[in-house]
Amino acid sequence: MKIGLFIPCFMNELYPKSCIATLKLLKSLNLDVEYPEEQTCCGQPMANAGCAKDIKTLAYKFVSTFSKYDYIVAPSGSCVTMVKEHYKDFFHEDDEEYNKTKTSIYEICEFLHDIMKITKLDVKFPYKVGLHNSCHGHRALKLGTASELNIPYNNKLRNLLNLVEGIEIVDLKREDECCGFGGTFCVTQEDVSVAMGKDRINDHLDSYAQFITGADMSCLMHLEGIINRDKSPLKVVHITEILAGEVQ
Numbered sequence: 549m550k551i552g553l554f555i556p557c558f559m560n561e562l563y564p565k566s567c568i569a570t571l572k573l574l575k576s577l578n579l580d581v582e583y584p585e586e587q588t589c590c591g592q593p594m595a596n597a598g599c600a601k602d603i604k605t606l607a608y609k610f611v612s613t614f615s616k617y618d619y620i621v622a623p624s625g626s627c628v629t630m631v632k633e634h635y636k637d638f639f640h641e642d643d644e645e646y647n648k649t650k651t652s653i654y655e656i657c658e659f660l661h662d663i664m665k666i667t668k669l670d671v672k673f674p675y676k677v678g679l680h681n682s683c684h685g686h687r688a689l690k691l692g693t694a695s696e697l698n699i700p701y702n703n704k705l706r707n708l709l710n711l712v713e714g715i716e717i718v719d720l721k722r723e724d725e726c727c728g729f730g731g732t733f734c735v736t737q738e739d740v741s742v743a744m745g746k747d748r749i750n751d752h753l754d755s756y757a758q759f760i761t762g763a764d765m766s767c768l769m770h771l772e773g774i775i776n777r778d779k780s781p782l783k784v785v786h787i788t789e790i791l792a793g794e795v796q
Contacts, residue, residue: 551581552617554653556624556765557589563765566786569794570623570656576792577664584613592630596731600637607635615645619663620653623788625685625763628655633688655689656788657763661704667711671793674714678757679705680748680771681724682764691763695724705763708791715790718755725751729770745774752782761787 551574555567574581590610591603610631614620622628632650639646660666681703685691692703709715728734728744749771752760758781762768765786772784789795 549579550616550618551579552614552620553581553583554587554590554614554620554622554627555583556622556627558769559623559765562769563786565794566623566765566788569786569788569792570621572792572794573656573660573788574621577666582617587613590627590630592627593731595630595634596733603634604638607631607638611635611639611645611649614653615649617652619659620649621656621659622653623656623763623786624765625655625682625689625691626766628653628658629684629688655685655691655763657705657708657791658689658691660791661708666708669708669711669791669793671791672713673790673793673795675758676716676718676756677709677759677761677790678718678720678752678755679703679709679723680727680752680760680762680767681705682762682767683726685763686724692724705787709761709787712790718752718757720751720755722751727767727770729767731766734770741770742774745770746778749774749778749780749782753780757782759783759785761785761790763787 559567588606588609591606594603631653681692687694691705693699693701706717709717725748726744727748728741734741760771760782768784775782785795
């Protein structure tokens, strides 16, 4: 099984530890992982800014770079959603390379849970942790059951975290609330974005969480900025670092 590792551009620059943790998780499963150095941004920032036509070049480059792999794995629900849901306007519906790419790409937790079906992790994290379910991962990729559906609850991230020794996942009042990041939304609607982020953080504080984790570093980055500015007693960590045993 040949895996193409896709690392979102901002994570490559700002959160290398989460990227290395993703690689460590895949390597621990004895998978043949390759990081194609010609990879670039998926184009999500352009999409968020309304530059839809400019994404086409990046979409073709992504498919050209990754379509050769059996699976493409990335530590970001929103970037995976970009490829699966928003590239289709640029390709013919019968395009074999794109169809292979969109059905082969997985967010790392989705891959561990649904494809590798892991049942054991030899790691510890003895802290109270709040799980932030990002909108793209939660609803587009269905990493967790949306509360408004009123069906039995399941959450792939929570299932994986439950494999970690010593962890205590706290219950939040609003499990699938948006953090308010939304790409350029946090710039064009700063006040609303910050207010939403503070609500999200307060839900974790009220639940006595020590850490906030999730599958989208963009959401966690937004929350981390507010936490640092307000000097809140919370820490933020991408879920791959917990699952890989990279934080103690």
